[in-house]
Amino acid sequence: MENESGHTAFQSFSPFGGQGASGIYIHIPFCRQACHYCDFHFSTSMKKRDEMVLALAKEITVRREEFKNETVETIYFGGGTPSVLSNEEIQFLIDAVYQNYTVGSNPEITLEANPDDLSAERIIQLSQSPVNRLSIGVQSFFEEDLKMMNRAHNALQAEVSIAEAVKHFDNISIDLIYGIPGMGNERWIENVEKALSFGIPHISSYALTVEPKTALHTLVKKGIISAPSDEAAQEQFQILVDILEANGFVHYELSNFGKEGYFSRNNTAYWLGKKYIGVGPSAHSYDGMHRSWNVANNTLYLKSMEDGKLPSETEKLSIADRYNEYIMTGLRTIWGVSLERVETEIGSIYKHHLEKEAAKFIEQGLLSNDNGILKATKSGKFLADGIASDLFFLNLD
Template identity: 50%
Template sequence: MAGLYLHIPFCKQKCSYCDFHFSTSLKHKPALIEALMKEIEYRRSQLQEPVKTIYFGGGTPSMLSDEELKRIMDQLYRNYNIDPEIEFTLECNPDDLTPEKVAGLKRLGVNRLSIGVQSFFEEDLRFFNRAHTMQQAERSIQLSQDAGITNITIDLIYNTPQLSLAKWEKNLDKVEQFQVPHLSAYTLTVENNTALSHLVNTRQVRMPGDELAVAQFNMLVERTKAIGMIQYEVSNFGKEGYFSQHNSNYWKGVEYLGFGPSAHSYTGQKRSWNVAHNLKYIEAIRSGNRFCEEEMIDEQTAYNEYVLTRLRTIWGIDRAYLAGHFSADINRHFEAELAKYLKTSYLQSENNRIRLTSEGLVLADSIASDLFIVS
């Protein structure tokens, strides 16, 4: 099985924390869609496996018209072996969703919506420079459910300057109120060259301390568990049957192709990434020139990535997989470093799998880095 990712690099405005590739100008949107269509056809020989998941990310894919989305989908079906039971996710902003828009998406086969709510408080949305309001956030969830799309995930952000523990709990109350079956919740990070980094560096904004972040994370874990969600990855929570198949496949090392500017692809032994510039991407595709860089994945890199991604998940690190895919030296390194943590309360070993404990969840990346092989 395999997955397809399509990067739609357009947004109405730039969020204060975002460092993803996108443009707020739609001037080159038609040309970019033409380039995307050509890339989809050009790369069809690179993936023979049945496609189980399609994911439109960005940017803001909900800015595509129904006609534009249909053209892209038709091109995918012409060139790839799309499974009839496909999981088809589209990221969207609340302000783009109307009853007519959702009905159109459903007709085109979209069966999972990822709604970028981020917060149900107006002051937070203004701080994030989001284009939608609290009312639009709530309405977008309700009208999507009313249209019959039950597989909905929303994004929320915690550990923000204006977010008290009480406010965070009210955000989680909304998840329960709307009976959303999946939640992705991320701690706010300060990325370079963003509006947020400028505010922090000039001391106009002060980020909360670790104590509040841990308290909000613990509340997140407790509240989602109480409403029947399973924490299947550090930042992802879903009810049974509603885990993101597409993202789960990333963490399980399944092959995928990424189309569009800045999109990444992974084919087991090789990784590639497209140029992160709309005009350069369009021109390269149009002229038949190289539009991506690639690298072969050596054993050390493959091991480090396996440890990093799998440790964050409910599936954990499989010792049998390590023994079958990596050298004896790498396995000895893993066991030696692991032994230190098995004496703590952060990791547990069960049925030959290594998983984080509830105490270890907040230290996931730090623990993974200690298990890495560093040249």
């Protein structure tokens, strides 16, 4: 999937699936406590953890036929908080993948982890396991931000965990959140510079978003916490881009920055339309022509797996769906959207629609057309999702 420079070779990419490198995503639906902003599926009760691990292994096993012609190049533990599992449970699930799938010789195996789970002993144990990439959920190095978001760790744990992790892992990513109410540009710059001080090769960063049915939504609605400012978020995004690019990071996707050779292979495959199987409650899967998703309920998921039924729904993607997905994912990346591929793999009517609708954004300096590849410009990157939605083909077939 990647060439020697770390960039995914554009020529090898088909936005509509096909044989080749694929990924398995394993959703661990447990957290020690609920972050105020999170709308992912999880439970703070660990009572059914043992049952869940067995059910996840069962789903991995029963779905092996879906990848009988595929090579698994990435295994990604997301959540929730995957680091609440023991090393033995993580190894058990990795073994289930190896026992049922063809796995590449050098797979990227990522574990999302919270700082409070990463003791020195735990990090050493993980470094001796097949896990070769850590994604550490720091979010901020400042106590007031962490308390406002109701994170389970404190600022000291964040620093200590990264300092220990870099001793044993080469491939580390950390998450940071910008646009936090009360966090001015000076504190945001300190956050970014603190992250850089550890020498890590990858940073994922997201704007704080108020999602419906979250604690943050309630707190903002009641006036207890100020609503995030879009203007502040956009300004801090540009600060982030400038600092990281000046320090040798490639802004290869809207929310992701990596040194050469350290782009997330799992996420890159997703953005470039590769196939993946999502295991666990709420997990999504994609085979190039269909998208499916598991029920977002731990009890129902466990019951279905016990009965030998996959707890999922499937939709066949229309041609317009596939075009829209390509636009949405492509504009977020440095690889952009190929007009030629739109024409040859979807149809000339979609290419003409794209050229017509993109013209105004090119005129505004938000998009560029570089030899038939549409890309978001520096000023257009923060607006990429909104621009993409304006380029969608809405007469769905």
